[in-house]
Amino acid sequence: MRDTISTERDVARPGSDLSPWGRAAGIAEFMAELTARNARILSPLEQAAVQSMRVLVAGCGTVGGSIVEPLVRLGVTDFVLADPEVFDTTNLNRQACYFSDIGRLKARVLAERVKQINPLARVEVLDKGLDPENVESVVSSVTLVFDGVDAFMALWVKYLIHQHAAERRIPVIAGSDYGGKPTLYIFDYRRDPRPFYGRAKAEDHREGRHREALRWLGIRPIPTDFLPVIGENMTSDQPWPQIVYCALGMGALGSRAAIDVVLGRRVPHVVATDVHMLMRSSRERWQEMLRRPFVLVRTLRQVRGGQVHREAPCEVDEAIPKQLRAVLEAMRLAPSIRNSQPWRLIVTGPTAIRLETAAERALPVSDPEKQALYQSLGCAIEAANAVAHIAFEPSEQSDTRSASSYVGHLLVDGWRDEYPRALGVLQLRRTTCGPFRPDRIDGRLISEIDEIAAEHGVGVVPLVEKRRIEVAGKLIARGIRESARREGSLQEALGWLRFSAREEDWAPDGSTPKELGLGFAATALLRAAQVDAGVRAVGGRLGLQRLIARRAAARVDRCGALIVLAADRSVVGQLAAGRAMMAIWLAATRANLAVQPLTVCGESGVQGELKKACGFSARQEVVVAMRLGGAESVGEARRLPLERICAVDPDTR
Numbered sequence: 001m002r003d004t005i006s007t008e009r010d011v012a013r014p015g016s017d018l019s020p021w022g023r024a025a026g027i028a029e030f031m032a033e034l035t036a037r038n039a040r041i042l043s044p045l046e047q048a049a050v051q052s053m054r055v056l057v058a059g060c061g062t063v064g065g066s067i068v069e070p071l072v073r074l075g076v077t078d079f080v081l082a083d084p085e086v087f088d089t090t091n092l093n094r095q096a097c098y099f100s101d102i103g104r105l106k107a108r109v110l111a112e113r114v115k116q117i118n119p120l121a122r123v124e125v126l127d128k129g130l131d132p133e134n135v136e137s138v139v140s141s142v143t144l145v146f147d148g149v150d151a152f153m154a155l156w157v158k159y160l161i162h163q164h165a166a167e168r169r170i171p172v173i174a175g176s177d178y179g180g181k182p183t184l185y186i187f188d189y190r191r192d193p194r195p196f197y198g199r200a201k202a203e204d205h206r207e208g209r210h211r212e213a214l215r216w217l218g219i220r221p222i223p224t225d226f227l228p229v230i231g232e233n234m235t236s237d238q239p240w241p242q243i244v245y246c247a248l249g250m251g252a253l254g255s256r257a258a259i260d261v262v263l264g265r266r267v268p269h270v271v272a273t274d275v276h277m278l279m280r281s282s283r284e285r286w287q288e289m290l291r292r293p294f295v296l297v298r299t300l301r302q303v304r305g306g307q308v309h310r311e312a313p314c315e316v317d318e319a320i321p322k323q324l325r326a327v328l329e330a331m332r333l334a335p336s337i338r339n340s341q342p343w344r345l346i347v348t349g350p351t352a353i354r355l356e357t358a359a360e361r362a363l364p365v366s367d368p369e370k371q372a373l374y375q376s377l378g379c380a381i382e383a384a385n386a387v388a389h390i391a392f393e394p395s396e397q398s399d400t401r402s403a404s405s406y407v408g409h410l411l412v413d414g415w416r417d418e419y420p421r422a423l424g425v426l427q428l429r430r431t432t433c434g435p436f437r438p439d440r441i442d443g444r445l446i447s448e449i450d451e452i453a454a455e456h457g458v459g460v461v462p463l464v465e466k467r468r469i470e471v472a473g474k475l476i477a478r479g480i481r482e483s484a485r486r487e488g489s490l491q492e493a494l495g496w497l498r499f500s501a502r503e504e505d506w507a508p509d510g511s512t513p514k515e516l517g518l519g520f521a522a523t524a525l526l527r528a529a530q531v532d533a534g535v536r537a538v539g540g541r542l543g544l545q546r547l548i549a550r551r552a553a554a555r556v557d558r559c560g561a562l563i564v565l566a567a568d569r570s571v572v573g574q575l576a577a578g579r580a581m582m583a584i585w586l587a588a589t590r591a592n593l594a595v596q597p598l599t600v601c602g603e604s605g606v607q608g609e610l611k612k613a614c615g616f617s618a619r620q621e622v623v624v625a626m627r628l629g630g631a632e633s634v635g636e637a638r639r640l641p642l643e644r645i646c647a648v649d650p651d652t653r
Contacts, residue, residue: 027120034075035047035075053078055071055142055145056139057110058130058145058148058149059082059147060081060082060106061085062095062148063174065247066175066248067175068110069251072118079121081111083126085105085106085129087109088102095247096110096113105127126138132156139164139165144171145161146173151210155210156205156206159205167193168189172187173187174187176221177246178226178246179276180277181221181273181276182246182249182272183272184250184257185270186271199216223276225276225288228299231302245275323350323414323415324412327353328353329642330384330386330426331343331381331384332646335429338366339510340496342373342377343358343377347647348649349649351412352412353384353409354649355409355410357373366489367599370401374578375624376578378575378579378581379579382582383426385579386422389414390412390413391411391413393408398572399571407575408575422586426586429637430631430636430637431595433515436594436631438629441560446464449462452580453580457567459617459620468562469557470557471613473562475606476625478606490529495510498510499526499527509638509639517555556625560630561627563625563628565577565623566621581626585597593628597627598625598626598627600622600623607621
């Protein structure tokens with residue numbers, strides 16, 4: 001369908017002369033005011049070039065849709081918008097649409113947007129898009145083409161656009177978004193009348209050979225961090241990742257390029273800006289440059305030798321009720337000691353989850369009473385509570401050392417209205433073992449922490465005075481050092497260390513030396529100890545684990561606040577402590593603070609002194625301390641995939 005949207009609306013000001021001469025004056029005044037702020041940035045000649053354009057936007061998605069609004073605001077008043085697709089929910093993250101536009105034709109929505117900005121604009125809408133029958137007549141009627149056609153959807157039409165434009169010496173600007181790098185390929189066919197400048201063949205396009213047809217894109221413009229995505233997507237059916245700041249950058253680059261191209265100025269064939277690289281330091285840029293050849297070789301091998309394969313849907317994921325997905329994802333993101341993730345989540349109904357411990361992920365040396373394990377499970381429960389209305393029914397066991405794995409049942413009664421933000425806060429929540437800035441902690445956060453502890457029936461003492469932090473910090477540090485003296489502590493710690501990116505991919509749990517703040521020498525020694533029993537024995541005798549613990553203990557009091565929690569040592573008490581810890585952690589994250597939890601060992605001999613220093617009663621046991629403060633940087637937490645920690649009871653399928 002071909003439809004022209006023009007306007008009869010009078011743009012003259014109220015009370016002005018509405019005669020033909022008066023209306024013309026009103027139109028002239030409107031256009032002058034619309035473009036007034038362009039002056040002294042755009043020359044009169046450049047502004048005239050803008051207003052002379054008739055622009056074809058072929059494909060109104062991420063690439064084409066990004067250019068329409070900037071051109072209208074520059075002063076372009078004549079458009080042809082061609083796209084047969086409708087907006088869907090996945091377009092909201094980057095394209096020029098609103099929630100109310102879902103299900104509507106992209107070209108028609110953008111045409112309305114043009115008219116809302118400039119009611120004088122003329123817009124021709126092709127809501128069935130371009131095809132081999134109409135592409136020649138459409139291209140021949142414009143002065144500039146923006147090629148935003150998805151090559152994987154209409155490869156032959158893409159070629160025909162360039163062929164007919166080249167025959168008529170009409171410039172074409174093609175866009176491509178490489179992750180964070182908006183890139184334009186400018187084909188000024190007035191200078192070189194070969195389609196794609198001779199870098200593509202008609203036969204490859206006609207026969208659907210995408211890899212050969214898209215060689216004109218080249219390797220050089222593709223940023224290093226997007227090369228692995230190219231390799232994965234060329235051998236699978238995954239959707240291409242796209243993001244809003246890349247689309248906005250495309251509009252900024254394209255609108256300026258349009259002016260120079262229409263004026264016949266010489267412009268580079270490729271125009272791009274890497275948003276990700278702009279945000280990096282000089283050192284990081286050099287590292288990326290040095291890494292690029294290796295990543296490029298790996299990607300080329302993957303593309304040339306790989307066969308297209310389709311990811312089989314995960315059986316567990318397919319069987320999970322929709323109303324539980326956000327809850328399970330939230331629980332998966334919860335923190336745990338050594339990032340061991342010691343939970344097993346079993347879906348037993350449309351709104352019910354059975355929570356169990358994972359014995360293979362327990363830490364018998366560093367957590368012999370399973371105190372930290374149940375705190376981790378409490379964190380998972382509170383993470384679920386952050387995104388949904390839940391009720392938790394604990395098991396009847398009271399001893400944390402019980403062999404039973406059953407912890408209780410979680411019943412879900414609908415998502416919270418704020419769950420998208422809560423899920424984002426959960427994902428942002430980070431920890432670091434490094435020193436924190438001693439930023440002053442806001443009194444409102446301290447009050448919120450008191451309320452959280454009272455809600456969960458947990459004792460809390462927020463230490464914000466430097467002297468009290470130092471006293472408590474020394475006691476906790478002593479407990480950390482004593483825990484490191486236990487037999488087998490080095491062996492257990494090595495089992496949860498990940499020394500390489502390959503190890504992290506294979507086992508996305510545990511910790512890395514960087515996360516633990518270890519230097520090069522300690523990392524090298526630990527890596528050798530992990531693979532060599534002799535080195536491990538020598539390291540144990542030399543007290544390697546105690547040296548690492550001493551380094552960690554030295555940072556305990558370097559923070560803005562130390563939050564000390566106390567609870568009884570029953571299963572319910574430790575779960576409550578974990579829930580309080582998670583709620584406090586989320587509150588601190590919302591306040592832009594980092595957190596590091598420190599388990600306080602019950603048999604370390606520091607309990608009495610710590611309780612006295614914090615003012616706890618004799619009946620309460622200090623179970624965890626939380627360092628709060630501003631951190632220079634924090635690492636990205638890794639988590640096991642859902643199918644590794646979740647199962648679906650066959651009776652619920």
